[in-house]
Amino acid sequence: MAATIHLSSTASSLFNNINLTSSNSISQKQLPFHSKPPPSKRSSTLTIAQLTSPPPLGNDYYNNSSLLYGIGRTVEGSDERTKTKIVCTIGPSTSSRDMIWKLADMGMNVARLNMSHGDHTSHQKTIDFVKQYNSQFQDRVISIMLDTKGPEVRSGDVPQPxxxxxxxxxxxxxxxxxxxxxxxxxxxxxxxxxxxxxxxxxxxxxxxxxxxxxxxxxxxxxxxxxxxxxxxxxxxxxRGKSATLPSITEKDWEDIKFGVDNQVDFYAVSFVKDARVACGSIWFIQYQIFIPYFQLQMGLVPHRSDQAMVARGDLGAELPIEEVPLLQEDIIRRCRRMQKPVIVATNMLESMIIHPTPTRAEVSDIAIAVRQGADAVMLSGETAHG
Missing domain, CATH: 2.40.33.10 (PK beta-barrel domain-like)
Structure with a gap:
């Protein structure tokens, strides 16, 4: 547990020391990443296709002291400067109330629920703990992201590796x-x-x-x-093929409904093949969607989603691994051009699952992602079971 908290603290320190703010098009418009959006922005719904009516959250939603705008939230007027945000996957190592609160204190901005693991009961506990934190500490608010399982093909359970x-x-x-x-x-x-x-x-x-x-x-x-x-x-x-499975499965819809019932802030739709998947989700999902790319319809998919995720693990499995750094840079550049926030994920601090300090290569990797304009980086196994 101590290693996990040290990891979160290390990640937060790394981003601060890089001394770069989030360099997406939103910040170029002199709009702080956590500030209240202008009226035209505030009246638009946070769906995939940016509908023109507000989400059904009541009038208090936009008047609340914690405003959902971008990745992670802070109270309007707080002095926390804009910086690259940290998404932490909650798992066995961090699912307790104390660990979630420690992660939040050490710099976590978004708590990620990986629906490939656990069940609704365990994820409900995580949501409740995060909401308890948000209600007690008004100067900082942790957002919640639900990451769907998607059409995954997985091996079965083995007693021992x-x-x-x-x-x-x-x-x-x-x-x-x-x-x-x-x-x-x-x-x-x-x-x-x-x-x-x-x-x-x-x-x-x-x-x-x-x-x-x-x-x-x-x-x-x-x-x-x-x-x-x-x-x-x-x-x-x-390699070179995709399973003949629907991009959003029945389990995914059940998980999404669970998230809507709990007012989850973000949804990450996994293994999206093309923009039609994003369009098909428009009437159900009422918040922001992150699209992990593993097929090259990059000209269309970002337009149909509110935000994007560079899922480097999936990209590396579908493409030659040496192409992933170039593709990461290209996706970030496209998202910045379209004013869409973007997350970089997978193997950010992988060595810290075991070791107390990151490798020099991991530090450089994070610095490159920030300098390219990533709005957030995501920790997976590092915080889930590290």
Missing amino acids: ILLKEGQTFNFTNNRGVCTQDTVSVNYDDFVNDVEDGDVLLVDGGMMSLVVKSKTKDLVKCEVIDGGELKSRRHLNV
């Missing part, structure tokens, strides 16, 4: 609950139909890779290319 070695034969099966030293299940019934001989499977964002050798009606036989430890519920990608 399975060590995959180069050249080893390993199998994936549609049969649920299977777990042996050479075979695990997947959560997607059409997985066998979606892969072909020669396809490259990327596990856990590309940390491990396997090539498909053959398949039967319920089994995909692979050879390990790059090994590692296979843990429970690891994300699976087929």
Whole structure:
């Protein structure tokens, strides 16, 4: 727990010492990132397509001392200067009241709920703790972001990590609950139909890779290319392909309704393939949406969302990893041009899951993201289970 708090403090210190304000187009218009928007801005709804009527939150919403504008909120008139914001994923290491309050005190601006893990009961506790903090400390308000699971293909549960070695034969099966030293299940019934001989499977964002050798009606036989430890519920990608699943699943809609009922501030729609997904969500989601890109419809998707997320883990699994830095810069530049705030995510301070201080490369990575104009960076495993 101490390591997690030290991590949050380190992240906050890093952003302060870089001594740059958020350099998006909003700040270029002399509009402070946390200040009250002008009347024309305040009267527009915070949906994907920026509708022209206010959200159904009552008249007190815009008169409240905590104004939702951008990523994270502070009380109007406070002396906290504009700076790059910190999004922290709440997980087993940080789900208690004390830990959430400590993260907030150390610089957390947004608490992220990862709907790929946990259930509504555990996430409800997090929401309640954040709201308790907001009600007690009027000088600082923590926003809440709900990150949908999306159409993920994941491996099943394993009691202990399975060590995959180069050249080893390993199998994936549609049969649920299977777990042996050479075979695990997947959560997607059409997985066998979606892969072909020669396809490259990327596990856990590309940390491990396997090539498909053959398949039967319920089994995909692979050879390990790059090994590692296979843990429970690891994300699976087929390089160059996407699963034939809806971009917003039934579970996602249930989670979104849960968020709406709890007045969650932001929603992150995962694995968006094109702008039609954002358009299709317009009538249900009434707040700001962050779109993680992993397919290149960048000219359309930012226009259809309020904000964007550079999900580098997903990008690195879909594209050659050396293209990710250039793509990050391009996405940030496009978002700034369209006056859309943007988050940079994945592996920001990954080493601090174990170690008390970041690597020099991680410090440089954060500095580059800030200098490029990122409005926020997101911590995932660093705060969830670090």
